[in-house]
Amino acid sequence: xxxxxxxxxxxxxxxxxxxxxxxxxxxxxxxxxxxxxxxxxxxxxxxxxxxxxxxxxxxxxxxxxxxxxxxxxxxxxxxxxxxxxxxxxxxxxxxxxxxxxxxxxxxxxxxxxxxxxxxxxxxxxxxxxxxxxxxxxxxxxxxxxxxxxxxxxxxxxxxxxxxxxxxxxxxxxxxxxxxxxxxxxxxxxxxxxxxxxxxxxxxxxxxxxxxxxxxxxxxxxxxxxxxxxxxxxxxxxxxxxxxxxxxxxxxxxxxxxxxxxxxxxxxxxxxxxxxxxxxxxx
Amino acid sequence: xxxxxxxxxxxxxxxxxxxxxxxxxxxxxxxxxxxxxxxxxxxxxxxxxxxxxxxxxxxxxxxxxxxxxxxxxxxxxxxxxxxxxxxxxxxxxxxxxxxxxxxxxxxxxxxxxxxxxxxxxxxxxxxxxxxxxxxxxxxxxxxxxxxxxxxxxxxxxxxxxxxxxxxxxxxxxxxxxxxxxxxxxxxxxxxxxxxxxxxxxxxxxxxxxxxxxxxxxxxxxxxxxxxxxxxxxxxxxxxxxxxxxxxxxxxxxxxxxxxxxxxxxxxxxxxxxxxxxxxxxxxxxxxxxxxxxxxxxxxxxxxxxxxxxxxxxxxxxxxxxxxxxxxxxxxxxxxxxxxxxxx
Numbered sequence: 001x002x003x004x005x006x007x008x009x010x011x012x013x014x015x016x017x018x019x020x021x022x023x024x025x026x027x028x029x030x031x032x033x034x035x036x037x038x039x040x041x042x043x044x045x046x047x048x049x050x051x052x053x054x055x056x057x058x059x060x061x062x063x064x065x066x067x068x069x070x071x072x073x074x075x076x077x078x079x080x081x082x083x084x085x086x087x088x089x090x091x092x093x094x095x096x097x098x099x100x101x102x103x104x105x106x107x108x109x110x111x112x113x114x115x116x117x118x119x120x121x122x123x124x125x126x127x128x129x130x131x132x133x134x135x136x137x138x139x140x141x142x143x144x145x146x147x148x149x150x151x152x153x154x155x156x157x158x159x160x161x162x163x164x165x166x167x168x169x170x171x172x173x174x175x176x177x178x179x180x181x182x183x184x185x186x187x188x189x190x191x192x193x194x195x196x197x198x199x200x201x202x203x204x205x206x207x208x209x210x211x212x213x214x215x216x217x218x219x220x221x222x223x224x225x226x227x228x229x230x231x232x233x234x235x236x237x238x239x240x241x242x243x244x245x246x247x248x249x250x251x252x253x254x255x256x257x258x259x260x261x262x263x264x265x266x267x268x269x270x271x272x273x274x275x276x277x278x279x280x281x282x
Numbered sequence: 283x284x285x286x287x288x289x290x291x292x293x294x295x296x297x298x299x300x301x302x303x304x305x306x307x308x309x310x311x312x313x314x315x316x317x318x319x320x321x322x323x324x325x326x327x328x329x330x331x332x333x334x335x336x337x338x339x340x341x342x343x344x345x346x347x348x349x350x351x352x353x354x355x356x357x358x359x360x361x362x363x364x365x366x367x368x369x370x371x372x373x374x375x376x377x378x379x380x381x382x383x384x385x386x387x388x389x390x391x392x393x394x395x396x397x398x399x400x401x402x403x404x405x406x407x408x409x410x411x412x413x414x415x416x417x418x419x420x421x422x423x424x425x426x427x428x429x430x431x432x433x434x435x436x437x438x439x440x441x442x443x444x445x446x447x448x449x450x451x452x453x454x455x456x457x458x459x460x461x462x463x464x465x466x467x468x469x470x471x472x473x474x475x476x477x478x479x480x481x482x483x484x485x486x487x488x489x490x491x492x493x494x495x496x497x498x499x500x501x502x503x504x505x506x507x508x509x510x511x512x513x514x515x516x517x518x519x520x521x522x523x524x525x526x527x528x529x530x531x532x533x534x535x536x537x538x539x540x541x542x543x544x545x546x547x548x549x550x551x552x553x554x555x556x557x558x559x560x561x562x563x564x565x566x567x568x569x570x571x572x573x574x575x576x577x578x579x580x581x582x583x584x585x586x587x588x589x590x591x592x593x594x595x596x597x598x599x600x601x602x603x604x605x606x607x608x609x610x611x612x613x614x615x616x617x618x619x620x621x622x623x624x625x
Binding site: 178179181182183184185186187188189192196197200201 | 360370
C-alpha cells in the first residue's frame with residue numbers, strides 16, 4: 001500500500017493531470033450530473049409544488065409505501081438466501097476439491113453475465129403454476145410462485161447470487177486452513193470450528209457481500225419486471241413503481257422514489273467503503 | 283510406547299510421501315523427526331494428528347487405535363509452523379479455546395489459562411491480540427493453547443521454522459526446558475540437524491518417505507547407519523573413498539606416517555576455526571577436494587597456508603563410512619561433485 005502510494009507520487013506529471021480531468025469529466029457527464037438531476041426533479045418538480053413537504057407526501061402515498069415494503073421484503077429474503085448459500089458455496093469451492101468444481105465456479109458467476117430479463121423469462125418458464133417440475137404440485141397446494149412475492153424473491157436472489165460468493169472466496173483462500181485445523185486438533189467439531197473460527201475470520205467479507213447483495217436487490221428491475229404482476233398494490237416494487245409512475249405522467253412521484261433508491265445505494269457504498277479497511281486489517 | 287505407527291503409506295499422485303513406515307515413539311520423550319524438505323516428515327506428523335489420512339497403515343496413540351479417529355478425538359496437541367493463531371481472539375481466549383470447547387467451568391478455565399500463560403511467559407499479554415505479538419510470542423501462545431487440553435502427545439510441525447535465528451535458538455532452549463517440566467510426549471518436525479541434535483532425546487531421520495535411522499543424537503552422530511544420515515547430521519567430506527567429518531581428519535606436514543598426500547588450495551578462517559581445502563595429489567579439479575577443519579591455534583602451529591604440502595588421514599577412532607561407489611569412480615570429478623552437495 002505504502003509502496004504504491006510512493007510510486008503514484010513519483011509519477012505525477014502533466015499526463016496525470018490530463019487523465020485526471022478526463023476521468024472527472026467522464027464521471028460527471030455519465031454519473032454525477034444525471035443523478036443530481038434526479039434529486040433536483042424530486043425536490044423541485046416542474047409543474048408541481050416543490051420542497052421537502054410535498055416530497056415526503058409523495059413518499060407516504062399508500063401505493064408507494066406498499067412498493068417500498070414489497071421491495072424490502074423481497075430484498076430481505078434474497079439477501080438471507082444468498083448469504084446462507086453464498087457462504088456454503090464459498091466453503092465448498094475453496095475447501096473441497098471435487099470433479100466439476102470449476103464448472104460450479106463458472107455457474108455461480110453466470111447470473112452476473114446473463115441479462116436479468118432473461119432470468120425473469122427463465123423463471124416464468126420453470127415455476128409457473130402449470131409448467132415446470134413443481135408447477136402442478138405447487139399449484140395443487142395453492143402456492144403461486146411466479147406473479148407473486150416468492151417469484152420476486154427468486155428473481156432477485158438469482159441476479160444477486162454471486163455477490164457474497166465473490167467476496168468470501170478470496171478471503172477464505174487467504175486465511176488458509178491452519179486455524180481451522182488447529183481448532184479441530186483442540187477438540188472442536190465441524191460446527192464449532194465454523195462458528196468460532198471460520199465465520200469470525202470472514203465476517204467482514206460476508207458483511208461486504210451482504211451490503212452489495214442488498215443494494216443490488218433493492219434496485220433490481222429487469223427480472224422482477226417479468227415475474228411480477230407489476231400493478232399497484234399487486235407486485236409493484238419500488239423500481240417498478242418508478243417506471244409505472246413515469247409512464248403514467250406522474251413524474252414527481254417517480255423522481256421521489258428514484259431519489260430514495262439513489263440515496264440507499266449511496267448509503268450502501270459509504271458502508272462498504274467504511275468496511276473495506278477493516279477487512280484489510282483483519 | 284506412546285505412538286505406534288505401522289505400515290503407513292501416503293501417495294500424492296505419483297509422488298510417494300511415505301512408503302510403508304513403521305515407527306515407535308517412546309512415552310514422555312522429546313522426539314525429533316529430522317530430514318530434508320519433502321522427505322515426508324511433516325506428512326507423518328500430520329497423519330499422527332489426523333490432519334491427513336494415510337493410504338494404508340495404522341496409528342495407535344497410547345494404546346488406542348486412532349487410525350480412523352477425527353483429529354478432535356485423538357487427544358493430541360498440534361503446533362503449526364505459522365502459529366495458526368485465532369486472529370480474532372485475545373491471547374487468553376486462544377489458550378482457553380480447547381477448554382471452552384470442552385465446556386469446563388469458567389473458574390477452572392481462567393485458572394488454567396493463567397497457569398499456562400505463566401508457563402510460556404505471556405501472562406502480561408493475556409488481553410492482546412495475536413497480531414500484537416512477535417513471532418516467538420505467538421508460537422509460545424500456540425504452544426500454551428495446545429498444552430491447555432492436556433494432550434497425550436504434543437506434535438510440533440517445524441515450530442521454529444518461521445522465526446529468525448536468534449529467537450529460534452532461544453525458543454529451542456526454552457522448549458527443552460519446558461519439556462523437562464511438563465514431560466508430555468513430544469514429537470517435533472525439523473529440517474535443522476543442529477536443532478534436532480540439541481533438543482531431542484531421540485531422532486528419527488526421514489528421507490524420501492523412508493526412515494533412515496532412529497536413535498539418540500549421540501548414536502546418530504557417532505554411528506550413522508549410512509551415507510545419508512552421516513551427511514545430514516553434520517558436515518562430511520570425502521577422503522580416500524570414505525565419508526568422514528572434516529574435524530576428524532588429521533593433518534601431517536610430512537609423509538612419514540603415511541596418509542593421502544595433497545596441497546592446501548584454500549584456507550578460510552571462521553571464528554576460532556580454520557577451514558582448509560586440500561586437493562589430493564593427482565586430482566584434476568575441485569571435485570575431489572577434501573575439507574578439513576582445525577582450530578586456528580593448531581593450524582598456526584603447523585604453519586599451514588595455501589600451497590603447503592600435507593598428508594591427510596582419518597583421526598584414530600573417527601567414524602568413517604565408505605562411499606557407496608567403487609573407489610575408481612570416487613576419483614571421478616563429476617560423481618564427487620554431486621557428493622560435494624552433501625557437505
